[in-house]
Amino acid sequence: MSKHIPRSVTLVILAVMAVLLIATAGMGQCAMCRASLAGSGNAHFIRNFNIGVLVLLLPPVAMFCSIFVALRRYRNGVSKPEDDSSHLKN
Numbered sequence: 001m002s003k004h005i006p007r008s009v010t011l012v013i014l015a016v017m018a019v020l021l022i023a024t025a026g027m028g029q030c031a032m033c034r035a036s037l038a039g040s041g042n043a044h045f046i047r048n049f050n051i052g053v054l055v056l057l058l059p060p061v062a063m064f065c066s067i068f069v070a071l072r073r074y075r076n077g078v079s080k081p082e083d084d085s086s087h088l089k090n
Contacts, residue, residue, distance in 0.1 A: 033053075037046045 033049070037049060040046070
């Protein structure tokens with residue numbers, strides 16, 4: 001029994017893998033944050049700061065994705081005609 005992974009799940013997994021494979025220099029920091037962290041010299045703090053920036057990015061992304069999914073479900077639900085075959089059974 002083989003199950004097929006939906007295409008959207010595959011795309012999400014690939015996107016997450018791409019984000020995780022980006023070099024640490026490409027982490028979500030503005031130029032001022034990067035400059036102030038580079039001067040601190042504390043590698044542990046810099047790593048935790050990078051993780052904190054990514055964690056703070058999760059709620060807006062989750063809200064955007066949930067709105068997108070809700071709109072897609074609404075569109076698919078409205079555009080499909082209802083299958084009312086009860087009037088055919090006599």
